[in-house]
Amino acid sequence: MDRRQEIIEAAAKSFTLFGYKATTMEQVAKIANVGKGTIYTFFANKEILFQEIAMSLVREMKAEADAVLDVSASFMDNAHHALMKMLQFREKHLLFAKLIEEEKELRTPAVKQVLIRIESEILSYMATLIQRRIDKGEIRDCDAELVSYLLLKAYLAFVVDWHELHGDMIPEEKILNLFKETIFRGLVL
Amino acid sequence: MDRRQEIIEAAAKSFTLFGYKATTMEQVAKIANVGKGTIYTFFANKEILFQEIAMSLVREMKAEADAVLDVSASFMDNAHHALMKMLQFREKHLLFAKLIEEEKELRTPAVKQVLIRIESEILSYMATLIQRRIDKGEIRDCDAELVSYLLLKAYLAFVVDWHELHGDMIPEEKILNLFKETIFRGLVL
DNA sequence: AGATGACCGAAATGGTTTTCTGGTCATTAT
DNA sequence: ATAATGACCAGAAAACCATTTCGGTCATCT
Numbered sequence: 423m424d425r426r427q428e429i430i431e432a433a434a435k436s437f438t439l440f441g442y443k444a445t446t447m448e449q450v451a452k453i454a455n456v457g458k459g460t461i462y463t464f465f466a467n468k469e470i471l472f473q474e475i476a477m478s479l480v481r482e483m484k485a486e487a488d489a490v491l492d493v494s495a496s497f498m499d500n501a502h503h504a505l506m507k508m509l510q511f512r513e514k515h516l517l518f519a520k521l522i523e524e525e526k527e528l529r530t531p532a533v534k535q536v537l538i539r540i541e542s543e544i545l546s547y548m549a550t551l552i553q554r555r556i557d558k559g560e561i562r563d564c565d566a567e568l569v570s571y572l573l574l575k576a577y578l579a580f581v582v583d584w585h586e587l588h589g590d591m592i593p594e595e596k597i598l599n600l601f602k603e604t605i606f607r608g609l610v611l
Numbered sequence: 612m613d614r615r616q617e618i619i620e621a622a623a624k625s626f627t628l629f630g631y632k633a634t635t636m637e638q639v640a641k642i643a644n645v646g647k648g649t650i651y652t653f654f655a656n657k658e659i660l661f662q663e664i665a666m667s668l669v670r671e672m673k674a675e676a677d678a679v680l681d682v683s684a685s686f687m688d689n690a691h692h693a694l695m696k697m698l699q700f701r702e703k704h705l706l707f708a709k710l711i712e713e714e715k716e717l718r719t720p721a722v723k724q725v726l727i728r729i730e731s732e733i734l735s736y737m738a739t740l741i742q743r744r745i746d747k748g749e750i751r752d753c754d755a756e757l758v759s760y761l762l763l764k765a766y767l768a769f770v771v772d773w774h775e776l777h778g779d780m781i782p783e784e785k786i787l788n789l790f791k792e793t794i795f796r797g798l799v800l
Numbered sequence: 801a802g803a804t805g806a807c808c809g810a811a812a813t814g815g816t817t818t819t820c821t822g823g824t825c826a827t828t829a830t
Numbered sequence: 831a832t833a834a835t836g837a838c839c840a841g842a843a844a845a846c847c848a849t850t851t852c853g854g855t856c857a858t859c860t
Contacts, residue, residue, distance in 0.1 A: 425803090447853060457804035459855080468853065538776070568769075568781075568789050575768035576761060584760070587727070592757075600757050607797035614834095636822060637836095646835035648824080657822065 426464045428454045434475050438517040441524040442472055442533050469532050476536045479518060480543045483511045487547070497555045498606040502598050504551070505577045508544060512582075545570045561609045569609070576605065615653045617643045623664050627706040630713040631661055631722050658721050665725045668707060669732045672700045676736070686744045687795040691787050693740070694766045697733060701771075734759045750798045758798070765794065 432454035436445040447468060451458040465471040487504040512518050525533045548570035555561050580600070585591050621643035625634040636657055640647040654660040676693040701707050714722045737759035744750050769786050 446851080448851095451805095458853090459804050460802085462854070463802070562792060564792060565789070568785075569793070571768065571773070572765060572789065572793060575772070576765060579760065579764035579768075580757075583764070596757075600754070600761065603751060603753060604758070604761060604794045604797040608793035608795070635820085640836095647822090648835050649833085651823070652833075 425454075425456055425460060429456065429461055429464060429471070430475060430478075433471050434517060437472065437475065438520055441520050441528070441530070443524065443528055443530045472532060473536060473539075475517075476521075476540060479515070480540055482515075483508055483518075483544075484547055486511055491551075497552075497561050497610065498602065500551070501548075501573060501606075502601070504548075505573060506581070506594065509577060509581045541574070545574060548574065560611065562611055564609065573605065576601065614643075614645055614649060618645065618650055618653060618660070619664060619667075622660050623706060626661065626664065627709055630709050630717070630719070632713065632717055632719045661721060662725060662728075664706075665710075665729065668704070669729055671704075672697055672707075672733075673736055675700055680740075686741075686750050686799065687791065689740070690737075690762060690795075691790070693737075694762060695770070695783065698766060698770045730763075734763060737763065749800065751800055753798065761794065765790065 429450065433445070433450045436449050436453060439445075440449075447461060448458055450471075451461055454461075461471070465474065487507050490503045490507050491500050512522065521533050521537060524530050525537055545567070549566040552561070552564075552566040552569055556563055556566065577597075580592055580597050618639065622634070622639045625639050625642060628634075629638075636650060637647055639660075640650055643650075650660070654663065676696050679692040679696050680689050701711065710722050710726060713719050714726055734756070738755040741750070741753075741755040741758055745752055745755065766786075769781055769789070774780050
């Protein structure tokens with residue numbers, strides 16, 4: 423198997439297990455069965471290697487979100503399912519969960535940057551979907567970027583923040599119902 | 612002047628200047644012109660003194676929010692103005708701003724708790740106002756607690772988070788317009 | 801030409817000593 | 831008698847420094 427891929431997989435495994443900061447390049451080299459120097463023939467430094475892995479994480483998440491999209495379904499249902507799928511991915515995927523934890527506890531700057539980058543990828547992904555529905559005339563002609571931001575923040579608030587603050591989770595149906603009566607009702611023509 | 616009030620004002624001044632952690636009880640005693648022991652005849656400990664001051668901060672903020680309320684205005688206008696006023700208060704009031712900074716940088720647990728408490732006070736204040744409008748039949752019969760949470764999080768996202776992430780501020784009118792077309796449109800009957 | 805690991809400086813870690821600070825309480829002042 | 835005070839204490843935090851660790855390089859080896 424090609425060395426580059428071995429290294430990526432070894433690094434991903436180590437980041438998942440120990441986080442970004444606690445992963446050493448020597449560790450990665452050992453798992454990948456290469457010399458430490460070899461890593462640097464493929465990746466400029468630890469951070470670049472990390473970013474590459476993070477971006478493949480994004481691709482994976484987008485793919486899962488795409489999988490629940492249904493062109494014949496309403497904007498609301500698609501938005502809801504895609505957002506829920508992405509938020510579940512955040513918690514379910516071990517690397518993603520580890521990074522979120524590391525950002526909260528350790529404040530590792532490289533991790534913070536990567537999470538910001540991921541959020542911005544999600545936002546532009548959502549904006550594309552929204553724009554498509556606007557063009558189809560299904561929803562009001564709004565600023566897709568702002569609406570993406572509103573939807574993501576609203577879902578994060580109810581799915582993630584609420585749980586962290588109150589300890590209990592709001593049933594998905596209740597969330598959908600609330601947004602149906604507020605945000606989505608306003609958007610749909 | 613009564614010693615209790617002197618102490619509160621001295622402590623408020625010191626918390627504003629140096630934050631909670633960096634304020635020492637000796638410092639407060641000096642500013643208030645009392646012996647350190649005297650503080651403990653009025654307040655059980657540093658944290659209780661702090662909470663007392665934080666709660667008067669909340670009262671002040673509610674008063675400012677109340678001042679912009681207009682019973683004859685629409686729910687949307689009232690909600691918008693009250694929320695904007697409270698978010699401005701967050702940044703304008705030196706003690707409040709200092710606490711937010713300390714929570715972000717130092718993670719002082721006592722400060723975190725107080726900020727959570729303040730948020731919960733804001734939420735129940737908002738829930739009361741919303742419930743009043745529901746009873747008047749002006750807006751849909753929704754869960755006032757959930758809607759408060761949605762509104763607060765949405766405003767925080769656009770006024771505070773957006774600014775922290777992008778560096779620029781969204782014009783107030785643009786924010787109002789977005790919410791008018793989404794959240795509020797769904798709520799108003 | 802590509803891979804490697806010994807090597808380097810900078811940064812992190814950990815253990816020890818010193819300083820600081822919240823809270824108490826015997827003493828003092830009123 | 832009651833209220834105020836500041837010296838005092840134990841535990842927490844800071845400062846210090848010796849030692850280790852780690853990202854990245856490069857001379858050497860395959």
